[in-house]
Amino acid sequence: MTEIQIRKGEPVDRALKRLKTRLEMDGILEEVRRLRAHETPKERTKRKARASAKRGKIRYRFTLPKAPGAPEAPVTAA
Numbered sequence: 150m151t152e153i154q155i156r157k158g159e160p161v162d163r164a165l166k167r168l169k170t171r172l173e174m175d176g177i178l179e180e181v182r183r184l185r186a187h188e189t190p191k192e193r194t195k196r197k198a199r200a201s202a203k204r205g206k207i208r209y210r211f212t213l214p215k216a217p218g219a220p221e222a223p224v225t226a227a
Contacts, residue, residue: 151168151171151172151177153167153168153171183196
């Protein structure tokens with residue numbers, strides 16, 4: 150179950166915003182919207198295809214080899 154701790158002196162609207170953000174990150178709001186109405190097999194296929202494409206883009210982005218001769222970020226000691 151998703152929960153947040155309300156900080157001392159924190160406004161209620163800010164706590165609600167943090168809760169909504171946490172629910173969105175956990176995927177709960179998306180699931181509630183999806184289960185609110187009947188989903189046809191075609192809609193399910195489209196949703197799964199979009200999710201797969203998104204995962205593929207992320208996977209591709211993080212597996213790209215670095216370009217040869219590309220400057221690396223300098224390391225600075227603070």
